[in-house]
Amino acid sequence: MTGMPIEDGPEKQGCATPFDAWRLVGELEVTLDVDALLGAYPDRDGPPGTSQAVLETLAAHRVRAAAVAHLRAALFDTRTGNDEMLALAACPGIVPVGAVDLRDPIGAARELERLASAGARAVRLFPDEQGVDAAFPSVRHVALRAARLGLVVLTGGDVRRFWQPFTGIEARVVFLDTHFYHLGDFLVAAADEPGFHTSTRLLNSPDALETVAAELGADRLLYGSRAPHYEPLVPLLRLATSGLGPAEIAAVAGGNATRLLAATPRRSAR
Amino acid sequence: MIIDVHAHWGPWFFTMDVAGSTLATMDRYGIDRAIVSATEAVTYDAPAGNRVLAAYLETQDRLLGYVTVNPRRLREAEADLRAYLPGGRFVGVKIHTDYTGSPAGSARLREALTLVAGTGRPALVHTWGASVLDLAEVCLDIPGLRVIAGHMGADGFRHAIEAADACDRLYLEPCWSHAPAGRIAEVVAGVDPARLLFGTDATLIDPASAFGAVAAAGLPRETAERIAWRNATALFRL
Numbered sequence: 001m002t003g004m005p006i007e008d009g010p011e012k013q014g015c016a017t018p019f020d021a022w023r024l025v026g027e028l029e030v031t032l033d034v035d036a037l038l039g040a041y042p043d044r045d046g047p048p049g050t051s052q053a054v055l056e057t058l059a060a061h062r063v064r065a066a067a068v069a070h071l072r073a074a075l076f077d078t079r080t081g082n083d084e085m086l087a088l089a090a091c092p093g094i095v096p097v098g099a100v101d102l103r104d105p106i107g108a109a110r111e112l113e114r115l116a117s118a119g120a121r122a123v124r125l126f127p128d129e130q131g132v133d134a135a136f137p138s139v140r141h142v143a144l145r146a147a148r149l150g151l152v153v154l155t156g157g158d159v160r161r162f163w164q165p166f167t168g169i170e171a172r173v174v175f176l177d178t179h180f181y182h183l184g185d186f187l188v189a190a191a192d193e194p195g196f197h198t199s200t201r202l203l204n205s206p207d208a209l210e211t212v213a214a215e216l217g218a219d220r221l222l223y224g225s226r227a228p229h230y231e232p233l234v235p236l237l238r239l240a241t242s243g244l245g246p247a248e249i250a251a252v253a254g255g256n257a258t259r260l261l262a263a264t265p266r267r268s269a270r
Numbered sequence: 271m272i273i274d275v276h277a278h279w280g281p282w283f284f285t286m287d288v289a290g291s292t293l294a295t296m297d298r299y300g301i302d303r304a305i306v307s308a309t310e311a312v313t314y315d316a317p318a319g320n321r322v323l324a325a326y327l328e329t330q331d332r333l334l335g336y337v338t339v340n341p342r343r344l345r346e347a348e349a350d351l352r353a354y355l356p357g358g359r360f361v362g363v364k365i366h367t368d369y370t371g372s373p374a375g376s377a378r379l380r381e382a383l384t385l386v387a388g389t390g391r392p393a394l395v396h397t398w399g400a401s402v403l404d405l406a407e408v409c410l411d412i413p414g415l416r417v418i419a420g421h422m423g424a425d426g427f428r429h430a431i432e433a434a435d436a437c438d439r440l441y442l443e444p445c446w447s448h449a450p451a452g453r454i455a456e457v458v459a460g461v462d463p464a465r466l467l468f469g470t471d472a473t474l475i476d477p478a479s480a481f482g483a484v485a486a487a488g489l490p491r492e493t494a495e496r497i498a499w500r501n502a503t504a505l506f507r508l
Contacts (some may be wrong), residue, residue, distance in 0.1 A: 016491075017485075017489065017490075017491045017494035017495065017498070018271060018272050018300070018494055018495060018498035018499070019272075019481055019484045019485040019489070019494055019498065020485070021481060021482055021485035021486070022485075024298075024299070046450075046451065046452075047451060047452075179447065180284065180285075180286070180447070181284055181447075183284070183285045183286070184284070184285030187285065202447060202448070204447055204475060204476045204478055204479045205284070205286050205288070205473075205474065205475060205476055206286070206288045206291055206295045206472065206473050206476045207286055207287060207288055207291070208286070208476075211285065211286070211287075227451075228451055229450065229451055230448070230449055230450055230451055231449040231450075231451055231482060231483055231486040233482040233483075233485060233486045234449040234478055234479055234482035234483060234486070235478075236482070237478040237481065237482040237485075238476055238478035238479070238482070241298045241299070241476075241478060
């Protein structure tokens with residue numbers, strides 16, 4: 001057979017394994033992760049998502065602060081879930097994010113008012129978990145109310161569908177589930193909507209981050225991990241090895257999210 | 271040393287421009303060698319894609335090839351296997367069940383894998399969800415066949431553990447664009463370490479996804495080296 005020889009790599013001489021991700025991550029830190037969750041999903045195995053465990057996961061990945069929403073609010077009871085979240089406002093490293101239930105648009109509008117008056121900067125939507133389609137009147141209703149209240153919306157769901165309820169209302173939105181398969185759709189939608197942003201979590205093709213930066217600007221990219229239910233190391237590694245410049249990387253790693261939420265976290269997680 | 275057993279060469283139809291970035295992508299993560307299939311062969315025309323890949327493989331030494339087989343075109347497949355496998359630059363066979371409309375439990379995939387078994391080379395087969403269990407069943411029925419369950423079932427990774435337990439000629443590689451917490455650690459804990467491989471799906475998916483997920487599992491060095499290259503070296507006789 002032709003080709004280069006197969007032999008031990010340099011890791012043999014030291015204690016590292018061939019998968020030494022932290023060597024590639026280098027000094028990169030995340031100052032604000034836009035996608036973290038408290039609580040557990042009842043329909044799947046996974047971490048329990050206690051506040052302590054989430055903070056430990058974030059700290060272990062050099063994530064100094066995160067915009068955190070509570071699955072209790074998304075899946076069971078909005079008000080008590082959000083209250084539990086808001087009570088953590090003084091907790092270093094946590095930027096509380098409220099949630100509303102799209103299955104109850106009337107109650108959702110009331111909860112948006114309550115969240116805004118409590119000083120929340122952002123609200124998170126869970127359409128997939130709540131079985132809500134982008135075309136449902138509820139989504140447009142909540143989008144309009146959130147925009148009027150000046151709340152940033154962090155939303156899950158397929159960006160090819162969920163872009164639509166947020167158009168034409170000067171909404172500031174972060175699409176948390178943008179997959180690189182659908183990057184073209186995000187790019188053409190966001191070109192006309194300066195308030196459209198995307199999480200980096202699933203933009204893990206070899207050139208997705210670079211394409212967003214070239215087409216729209218790196219200020220539209222926000223590091224998102226979905227800790228502790230996803231591996232924070234993956235988007236961290238992708239960002240660290242990207243072709244973005246140092247200032248762009250720092251912006252994606254938290255500067256953009258901080259600007260968007262217009263409030264620097266009070267204290268770091270460490 | 272890292273060997274990527276699930277990689278591609280050529281352009282993709284999504285909003286991406288990666289046709290020429292195979293080696294640069296490998297370099298970002300210290301991936302020394304990759305076994306690639308031609309994207310044209312996987313998504314459209316297997317013989318045409320195999321042909322252009324064969325020419326490209328002659329120009330460098332870090333890539334090895336999969337002969338891509340479309341189970342609907344077994345006569346063409348037979349010709350390609352005969353043409354490319356003896357040369358040494360192609361070391362396995364790639365079958366994508368979705369692009370060819372040939373599910374893991376289908377008769378046509380079974381026929382294709384029977385053909386592959388006769389070559390003595392491993393087959394990388396796309397698996398998703400519970401289809402990895404069907405692949406294990408087919409593999410058990412075909413003497414001598416060795417298969418790699420591509421993506422190790424993706425969201426069906428627990429089925430992949432069961433499949434690997436059922437068939438000792440079935441190997442797993444982890445690539446997926448999603449990285450749910452603990453997926454790799456759970457598979458490693460449940461599967462014979464001799465049957466774990468490393469794959470990325472580059473240049474469709476950046477290696478950060480599989481590399482980061484494996485790194486996050488915090489594996490001991492011996493296990494990591496098996497996954498990184500030792501098992502691939504044995505399986506492909508490199």
